[in-house]
Amino acid sequence: MENSFFIDSGGLSPAALEKKHRLETDPSSRTDHMAYMPGMERIESDVMDTVISQMKSYEYDRYTAKDVKTALEHETCTIEDLKALLSPAAAPFLEQMAQKARLETGKHFGNTVYIFTPLYIANYCENYCVYCGFNCYNHINRIKLTPEQVEHEMSVIAESGMEEILLLTGESPKMSDIKYIGEACKLAKKYFRMVGLEIYPVNTADYAYLHECGADYVTVFQETYDSDKYETLHLLGRKRVWPYRFEAQERALMAGMRGVGFSALLGLSDFRKDALATALHVYYLQRKYPHAEMSLSCPRLRPIINNDKINPRDVHEKELCQILCAYRLFLPYAGIVVSSRETAQFRNGIVKIAATKVSAGVSTGIGDHESKYTGKDTGSDEGDEQFEISDGRSLSQMYGDISAEGLQPVMNDYLYV
Amino acid sequence: MDDKLTIGGREFSSRFILGSGKYSLSLIEAAVKYAGAELITLSVRRANTKKEENILDYIPRGVTLLPNTSGARNADEAVRIARLARELGCGDFVKIEIMRDSKYLLPDNQETVKATEILAREGFVVMPYMYPDLNAARDMVSAGAAAVMPLASPIGSNRGLATRDFIQILIDEIDLPIIVDAGIGKPSQACEAMEMGAAAIMANTALATAGDLPKMAAAFKSAIEAGRLAYLAGLGRVLARGAASSDPLTGFLR
Numbered sequence: 001m002e003n004s005f006f007i008d009s010g011g012l013s014p015a016a017l018e019k020k021h022r023l024e025t026d027p028s029s030r031t032d033h034m035a036y037m038p039g040m041e042r043i044e045s046d047v048m049d050t051v052i053s054q055m056k057s058y059e060y061d062r063y064t065a066k067d068v069k070t071a072l073e074h075e076t077c078t079i080e081d082l083k084a085l086l087s088p089a090a091a092p093f094l095e096q097m098a099q100k101a102r103l104e105t106g107k108h109f110g111n112t113v114y115i116f117t118p119l120y121i122a123n124y125c126e127n128y129c130v131y132c133g134f135n136c137y138n139h140i141n142r143i144k145l146t147p148e149q150v151e152h153e154m155s156v157i158a159e160s161g162m163e164e165i166l167l168l169t170g171e172s173p174k175m176s177d178i179k180y181i182g183e184a185c186k187l188a189k190k191y192f193r194m195v196g197l198e199i200y201p202v203n204t205a206d207y208a209y210l211h212e213c214g215a216d217y218v219t220v221f222q223e224t225y226d227s228d229k230y231e232t233l234h235l236l237g238r239k240r241v242w243p244y245r246f247e248a249q250e251r252a253l254m255a256g257m258r259g260v261g262f263s264a265l266l267g268l269s270d271f272r273k274d275a276l277a278t279a280l281h282v283y284y285l286q287r288k289y290p291h292a293e294m295s296l297s298c299p300r301l302r303p304i305i306n307n308d309k310i311n312p313r314d315v316h317e318k319e320l321c322q323i324l325c326a327y328r329l330f331l332p333y334a335g336i337v338v339s340s341r342e343t344a345q346f347r348n349g350i351v352k353i354a355a356t357k358v359s360a361g362v363s364t365g366i367g368d369h370e371s372k373y374t375g376k377d378t379g380s381d382e383g384d385e386q387f388e389i390s391d392g393r394s395l396s397q398m399y400g401d402i403s404a405e406g407l408q409p410v411m412n413d414y415l416y417v
Numbered sequence: 418m419d420d421k422l423t424i425g426g427r428e429f430s431s432r433f434i435l436g437s438g439k440y441s442l443s444l445i446e447a448a449v450k451y452a453g454a455e456l457i458t459l460s461v462r463r464a465n466t467k468k469e470e471n472i473l474d475y476i477p478r479g480v481t482l483l484p485n486t487s488g489a490r491n492a493d494e495a496v497r498i499a500r501l502a503r504e505l506g507c508g509d510f511v512k513i514e515i516m517r518d519s520k521y522l523l524p525d526n527q528e529t530v531k532a533t534e535i536l537a538r539e540g541f542v543v544m545p546y547m548y549p550d551l552n553a554a555r556d557m558v559s560a561g562a563a564a565v566m567p568l569a570s571p572i573g574s575n576r577g578l579a580t581r582d583f584i585q586i587l588i589d590e591i592d593l594p595i596i597v598d599a600g601i602g603k604p605s606q607a608c609e610a611m612e613m614g615a616a617a618i619m620a621n622t623a624l625a626t627a628g629d630l631p632k633m634a635a636a637f638k639s640a641i642e643a644g645r646l647a648y649l650a651g652l653g654r655v656l657a658r659g660a661a662s663s664d665p666l667t668g669f670l671r
Contacts, residue, residue, distance in 0.1 A: 103626070107573040110439020110625040259519075291490050291517040333520045408441040415462035415501070417494040 005130035005233070009306040011139035020137050023128060023235040033231040033240045040244045041203040041251065047284045048246050054079070055225055055277040063087035072096055077329045082279060085326035086272050094318060097325035101354045104332040112410045113402050114335070114357040115395065116164035118198070119153060120366045121145045121184055123383045125170035127237030129223075131268065133304030133364075133386045134170040136236070140305055143366045143383030144175055150184050154191040156369045160361055160395045163412040164194040166219070170386075171200035171239055178206045182213040189214035194414040196261075200238065201248035207255030216416055218252035219261030219297065220245060224269040225277035233268060249285060258414070259293030260285070261337065266320065267301035267312035275323045279330050286331075295335030295357070296327055302341050302387040317346055321353070328354040340389040344401070347391055351407060360398035362389055420649065422617055424594060425510065425542030425563040427481065431455045432611070433641050434483065434596065435634075436621020437472060438463060439573075444630050445475040452634035456481045458512060458619070461502045462488045473507075483544065485512040492531035499536050511536060512566065513545045522572045526553035530560055537561025546598055549583040554591050565591055566619065568599035569610065573622045575602025578610060588614040604633075604640030611644025612652060 006024050008017065022029045036042055063084045071081035072093065084090060085097060122144035125134040133140065145153065157165065165188055169176040181199055188195040196217035197210060207218065224230050227242045234240045249260035262281050264274035282294045298320060300312035315323075320342075327336060338347050338355040340362040347358055363372050366383030370376060373394070393401065402409045421428040435454040437445055449457060457476055461484050464472055476482065484502035489495035492515065499511045513536070515528045529545045530553060537543045542563045547553055549567035557565055567587055570579035577600060578584065588595045594616030601607050607618045618641050627633035 106439075106626040107575065107622055110622065111441060112439065286520060291519060293519050333522075403441070406441070410463060413460075413463055413488075415488050415498060417489065417497050 004309050005307070007138075007307045009137070009139040012137060016137070020128070024130075027231075030231070030235055031240060033234070033242050034227065035241070036244055037238060037241055039203075040238075040241060043204075043247055043251060043254070045247060045250055045288075047250065047281070047288065048243060050284055051277050051280045052225065052227075054280055055273050058083055058273055058276050060087040060272045063089045065089050065092070068093050071329075072100060079280070079283075079330075082326055082330040083276060085329060086275050086323065088272075090322060090326070091318070094322055094325070097322065097329065098353045101325040101328040102352065104328050105354055105356065108332050109356050111407045112356070112413075113351045113407050114164070114410045114413060115162070115360050115398060115402075116166055116194075116196070116357065117157060117162050117359055117361045117395070118166045118168055118364070119157060119188075119369070120168045120364060120383070120386065121150050121153075122172070122176040122180075123170045123366050123386065124172040124175035125237075126172045126174065127239040128235045129237075129239060130233050130235065131265075131301060131304070131310055133306075133384065138304070138306055140384035141382065143381055144180075145367050147183055147187065149367055149380070151187050151190075153367065153369045154187060156373055157361065158191040160373060161399075161411065162361065162395055163192055164196070164414070165192045166196040166198055166217075166359075167215070168198045169200070171237065173200060173238070178202060178209060182210055185210055185213035185215045189416070193412045194416070198261075201245050201251075204251045204255045207252045207257060211256050214416065216258045216414060217261065217293075218249065218257050218259075219263070219295075220248040220252075221263040221265055221297065221299070222246060222278070222281070223265045225264060225274050225281075226269045229269040246281075249281075250288075253285070253289045253292050257292075259295065261295045261297060261335075263297035263299060265299050265301060266315040266323070271315045271319065271323070275326065279327055282331055282334055286334075293335070294331070294333070295337055296331070297337040297339065298324055298327075299339055299341050302389075304387050305384050320346075321350065324350060324354040340391040340393075341387070343390045344393060348401060348405060351402065352405060358398065358402075360393055360395045362392070364389060420645070422594060424544070427542075429455045429481075429617075431638075432617040432645055433638055434458065434598075434617055434619035436619060436624070437476070438487075439621050439625035440630055442472055442475045445472070446477055447631040448624060448634045449477050449480055451631040451638065452624075453638050454480065454634075456483050456510075458483045458485050458621070459502075459507060460485055460487050461498050461505070461507070464502075464505060464507075481510060482507045483510045483512050484508075485514050485546075486532075487514045487516075489513075489515050489532075490517055491515060491525075492528040492535065495528070495532040496535050499532075499541060500539075503541075509540060510542045511544065513543060524548055524568065526550055529553075530556045533557050533562050534560035537563075544596070549580045549587055551583075551586055551590060554587050558591060558593060562593060564594040564596050564616070566596045566598040569597050569606070570600030572599040574600050575623055575626070576600050577602055577606035581609075581613075584610070584615070585613055604636045607637055608640040608644035608647075611641050612647045614648050615644075617641075 067084035486495040486498040570576035598619040
């Protein structure tokens, strides 16, 4: 099913509505998505060109069953092998890929599965990304937690036993500035042993500041590596600048972050090319920053408030599994995160093959952990969710389920030094 | 036979050091039992200080903890992690692991020498994990290491003694116990390293990826003991080609 992204959710002034429609229908009304905005740092790096040229020349229909078999026989997976494993020709070999991926995962991670939870502290956003529940034209409850509320949320989460937290905001440098996020990091250090960030891309100096405040890991989703497609989906705001986003992980590493996470949002564009580019983005940055820890996520599109038609199109569970196995074989050392966008059944299965990290006790809303964890009506304002989740298991349920699969849940594997 | 392994003034009957980071906590007790291990590593970054399962609760009494500094990227970080381990009550043993490479997890010998020096001065029993390089090993001895832990092959690879010849050089030249760490995938490889004169074997992934972990622990124990006995017995010679002539070539000499 094709996606119908454009929704007028109400609450907009006639002028705003007119601008929205113009952005959607008239490409000339949109800014140049390849041009850095004032204040956006440019770094010297050839990683982007290398990744994109490989992606552009990737013709996955050229690969045959023989290429896939060859790839599966190789001890180390080359870039050509990765291309074969991501191709349609690999579909009949999914079980063999999974068997091999499981061995690789075992060598590097044993039978451990890490658990974390995301915490959204604000959902204000200045971007118009057509598939996202937080987009500035979507009529939802907006909220930004005060430091006291942030701390309260953290204490509720920490109480559940969680030790790793991922802090998220909508992309609004105005409403959620670096100072605000930095304060949240400092609070998080009090309650958690590992603090990750998934916020709007910032300059090296700001990443360095956030690292000082206690954050150690930066995840940025590129959404799609096809910049032309990207342009048609991210119509307004800083996020529209595609190359600045691409270089975010490198800036974070330059600023001293321990590790970085990568992802394409599968279903936005050609998923095989996006998966290839994501893996190569990791591969080339790892070569340049060999000390850094690297991880991949694999989100698929999900329905949002006011638009339940959004779906991951041609990326079904089998395709997702193929991608994850290919990632594992090509990047045996990289962490693979599978979020609560996927069902409990899928997550239970994939942690035995390739995934090394799952979220639990998840809310993509704002300020609602107490009511969601305890069922108590706290009477405080809550902000709406970014997208609908599929797996609502609490930490203790997740811990129990992972253990029951014969795997060892790990609450923390980092030390901030 | 009184054949003890002495590290940092402490005597061990077992020559099998167990890793703990890659399998279920509930299996640790059985692994220790079947391996007959008296030393078990513990990743400090993994040691939970909070209320979820704490690995420390799973380690049987009487087993010496060997906290490691995994996650450290330089000497400074390793030193801080080692001190934290001491604060957590993990004792004075420490295995230094310093990696500046997240892909192969190969140890950084230079930084490891630096950390060894600092920690040895602070009274730690320092066991550095290293790439088998003679010069670096000598530096570690001078820096106060209590043992040296060269890798057999990349960690987690189960590929066995890829660095065999260089480990042999360390065994021949270094007066400290040489403990082969990382890459040992099968009991036969552990046995071979022990025959060469290694003082002990450390393994983790080989057990974690086995079908039956306690059984594999027992297999390693037997192999390590067999290799040790063979080393003590003195191996017979291995002939490169054919049999030795009963008529000596030098028989004509008067």
